[in-house]
Amino acid sequence: MEDKTNDEHSLFLSYLASSEPIIRAYLRSLVQDYHDQSEIMQNVFITAWNKFSSFSGSQDEFCKWACVIARYQAMKHRQNQARDRLVLNDKLITLIADEGIEDQSTTKHWHKKLDICLQKLSPSNRTLIQKAYELDQSIKELANSLNKSPNSFYQKLLRIRKSLSKCMDTDPALYS
Amino acid sequence: MKDSDQTLIELYLEGNLPKDKWDMFSTRLNESYKMRREFRKLCTLDDRLRSGSLHHLLTSEFQPKNKISLIMSRTGIAACILIALFFGSKSKLLEEIGTEPLIASVPKDLQANRVPYAVILDYFQPFHNPDSILGCKIFEPRKFKMEAGGVHLRFNNCVDFIFQGPGEFEILGRKDVRIFKGNARTMVLNKKGREFTIHTDTSKIVDWGTEFSVSVSPGEKPKIKVRNGIVEIKSKDDHSLGFLERYNNPLNTTDIAKLQSSFTNFNDSKVFQPGNLGYKRKSARMNGFQSDNSVLGYFDFAYPPLSELKGNNYKEKTPQSRISVKNALRPNRIIKNHKKNSLVSNGVMHNSVWSVGRFPGSRALLMNKQESHISLDISGKHKEMTISCWINASQSMNAWSCIFGSRNWDKSGRLRFEFPRLSRTPKLFCWGEKSFGYNSQRSTDLKLPYNEWIMASIVMGISENHYLGLTYVNGDIQNKSKAKYLNYLEPGELIVGNIRNSRLSTIPDPNNWERPLSGLIDELIIWNRCLSAEEIKKLHKEGDTTYLSNFASL
Numbered sequence: 251m252e253d254k255t256n257d258e259h260s261l262f263l264s265y266l267a268s269s270e271p272i273i274r275a276y277l278r279s280l281v282q283d284y285h286d287q288s289e290i291m292q293n294v295f296i297t298a299w300n301k302f303s304s305f306s307g308s309q310d311e312f313c314k315w316a317c318v319i320a321r322y323q324a325m326k327h328r329q330n331q332a333r334d335r336l337v338l339n340d341k342l343i344t345l346i347a348d349e350g351i352e353d354q355s356t357t358k359h360w361h362k363k364l365d366i367c368l369q370k371l372s373p374s375n376r377t378l379i380q381k382a383y384e385l386d387q388s389i390k391e392l393a394n395s396l397n398k399s400p401n402s403f404y405q406k407l408l409r410i411r412k413s414l415s416k417c418m419d420t421d422p423a424l425y426s
Numbered sequence: 427m428k429d430s431d432q433t434l435i436e437l438y439l440e441g442n443l444p445k446d447k448w449d450m451f452s453t454r455l456n457e458s459y460k461m462r463r464e465f466r467k468l469c470t471l472d473d474r475l476r477s478g479s480l481h482h483l484l485t486s487e488f489q490p491k492n493k494i495s496l497i498m499s500r501t502g503i504a505a506c507i508l509i510a511l512f513f514g515s516k517s518k519l520l521e522e523i524g525t526e527p528l529i530a531s532v533p534k535d536l537q538a539n540r541v542p543y544a545v546i547l548d549y550f551q552p553f554h555n556p557d558s559i560l561g562c563k564i565f566e567p568r569k570f571k572m573e574a575g576g577v578h579l580r581f582n583n584c585v586d587f588i589f590q591g592p593g594e595f596e597i598l599g600r601k602d603v604r605i606f607k608g609n610a611r612t613m614v615l616n617k618k619g620r621e622f623t624i625h626t627d628t629s630k631i632v633d634w635g636t637e638f639s640v641s642v643s644p645g646e647k648p649k650i651k652v653r654n655g656i657v658e659i660k661s662k663d664d665h666s667l668g669f670l671e672r673y674n675n676p677l678n679t680t681d682i683a684k685l686q687s688s689f690t691n692f693n694d695s696k697v698f699q700p701g702n703l704g705y706k707r708k709s710a711r712m713n714g715f716q717s718d719n720s721v722l723g724y725f726d727f728a729y730p731p732l733s734e735l736k737g738n739n740y741k742e743k744t745p746q747s748r749i750s751v752k753n754a755l756r757p758n759r760i761i762k763n764h765k766k767n768s769l770v771s772n773g774v775m776h777n778s779v780w781s782v783g784r785f786p787g788s789r790a791l792l793m794n795k796q797e798s799h800i801s802l803d804i805s806g807k808h809k810e811m812t813i814s815c816w817i818n819a820s821q822s823m824n825a826w827s828c829i830f831g832s833r834n835w836d837k838s839g840r841l842r843f844e845f846p847r848l849s850r851t852p853k854l855f856c857w858g859e860k861s862f863g864y865n866s867q868r869s870t871d872l873k874l875p876y877n878e879w880i881m882a883s884i885v886m887g888i889s890e891n892h893y894l895g896l897t898y899v900n901g902d903i904q905n906k907s908k909a910k911y912l913n914y915l916e917p918g919e920l921i922v923g924n925i926r927n928s929r930l931s932t933i934p935d936p937n938n939w940e941r942p943l944s945g946l947i948d949e950l951i952i953w954n955r956c957l958s959a960e961e962i963k964k965l966h967k968e969g970d971t972t973y974l975s976n977f978a979s980l
Contacts, residue, residue: 275470
């Protein structure tokens with residue numbers, strides 16, 4: 251690690267800057283718990299950095315390469331999980347993982363589109379969904395703070411998420 | 427794709443998918459490519475929204491300072507880790523507490539964004555400065571060897587692990603510790619901490635959300651005491667030997683004979699509790715002050731020993747068969763100055779009661795009445811002086827509250843350190859200095875928090891031909907003022923707590939005033955020299971109730 255040059259370090263950072271959201275989204279489909287996902291992400295970055303000297307591809311290839319590391323780390327994490335915890339079976343996770351790596355261009359499109367879709371939301375809905383994802387507040391607490399019943403608030407969130415999901419697919423390029 | 431499929435995905439991502447729906451969810455995902463595609467899309471959406479909120483939190487706290495930092499603000503945690511690794515690889519981290527500073531040479535703002543294995547909340551080892559250890563983060567496997575004392579670690583914000591020396595242990599990961607020798611207490615603080623495992627020579631002890639203590643000696647079976655919840659004992663090759671409940675009762679489903687042969691019972695009453703290490707640090711500090719000639723007074727607010735309480739404070743029958751109190755000043759009203767032959771007298775408490783201190787087992791003085799205060803005498807004039815104390819103030823209806831100050835306001839050298847109810851910013855006043863405390867360079871506008879232990883300090887002395895007064899809150903400089911006429915301090919009778927205008931009497935007078943402090947007071951120290959900013963900072967760090975303040979962040 252000490253032999254790595256500053257140039258290599260900068261290159262790695264620039265690759266990482268553009269690939270990080272895709273790797274995160276990929277890992278999210280393999281790990282149910284968001285906190286676990288953040289931990290695994292760190293391990294992915296550390297492993298990728300340690301092995302970076304053996305990588306010689308382009309930026310696009312870097313994303314795929316890092317996703318393979320992420321897949322390995324996610325599988326390793328599954329083995330360490332509690333015996334009684336409910337997890338998706340290995341065959342299914344492998345299927346999702348393979349499709350995720352093959353279909354990375356779609357994930358990139360979703361990311362681009364999501365920025366626009368979030369902007370299209372009404373300001374009140376945008377604030378609401380951002381607040382709902384703030385780590386320290388439960389849906390119940392948030393609903394109480396906005397003087398709404400948890401159930402109606404939850405339904406509202408579902409509707410916003412559905413509209414975002416629909417919006418992310420509107421670009422015909424996605425179906426090509 | 428069906429609406430019900432989408433709902434299943436949403437429930438899964440929230441972590442709320444009911445047990446009876448798991449099969450249906452797996453089957454649908456297996457069967458339908460469209461559902462898997464939707465699943466990946468919703469994962470992208472979910473991650474983006476979550477990391478969006480995280481990113482917002484990060485950018486509000488993190489101030490980029492250079493080019494690398496600007497890149498980091500985009501890639502957030504990722505870049506932090508890498509840069510930390512890059513620098514960290516060149517730094518030597520210690521393997522043993524007490525020989526070298528523990529912290530890596532990774533910049534602190536970068537470490538702040540990387541999730542460590544564990545954080546050191548409390549630490550005490552005789553003859554070793556805890557300053558460089560407290561608050562330290564452990565990012566990789568590390569071995570600790572302790573000749574005495576102990577260390578309190580918090581793993582991944584979910585497990586508290588208190589190790590008591592002499593002994594040796596190794597941090598293996600966020601949920602794994604190996605103990606070679608020594609005693610430890612483990613407390614799982616939330617669900618995330620379940621399965622925290624202690625590895626020993628002969629077995630593994632898995633914590634399933636509980637509190638338990640363990641004592642390990644090389645080559646012997648571990649000694650265990652379960653205080654709460656359930657603990658599982660496993661063989662070295664990972665086979666379960668059974669489960670233990672509260673006070674070492676085997677769980678019904680367990681093969682009792684097999685389980686009981688794997689450990690021995692243990693009385694853990696002497697294994698450190700949270701906060702014990704802070705108390706030990708406090709005691710060690712007190713011993714250190716005995717040999718420091720610049721310390722004039724050290725009041726630790728320890729409850730007087732029973733032998734001292736007997737005194738001659740008793741009721742006596744007079745010849746007329748009336749009962750009178752022999753001594754109005756009772757020994758348990760004296761706040762002892764542990765510095766012998768000093769210019770500062772013992773203190774006397776008025777209308778105050780003993781209460782629980784900053785650390786379990788320690789005492790503090792509760793001032794809960796309008797007249798509550800402590801009085802003590804500081805003899806002579808002093809060119810330089812530092813006074814520091816810990817207070818835990820509660821809300822008060824009075825316009826001003828006095829932390830400490832001279833009783834009489836009659837000549838140069840008198841001082842008062844107090845804070846108003848509205849701004850709650852402590853201010854230092856000196857006799858004859860009309861604008862002192864106001865005409866100053868204010869570094870921070872800290873609002874003194876209620877119901878929280880804070881360290882308030884003042885430092886006065888000559889610097890660059892000016893007589894200066896500095897105030898500190900929690901080790902950070904808060905105010906710096908130049909005196910116009912002041913050349914020395916002569917506090918005279920120093921009052922901690924409520925100061926009253928001496929004209930106060932039974933006759934109502936609109937000019938009367940008082941400054942009651944409502945709350946707790948602990949550890950008052952007086953020096954006849956100026957302490958440097960670093961010394962004040964260190965004093966705060968060593969005296970901080972880290973285990974308490976860190977509970978708030980859970």
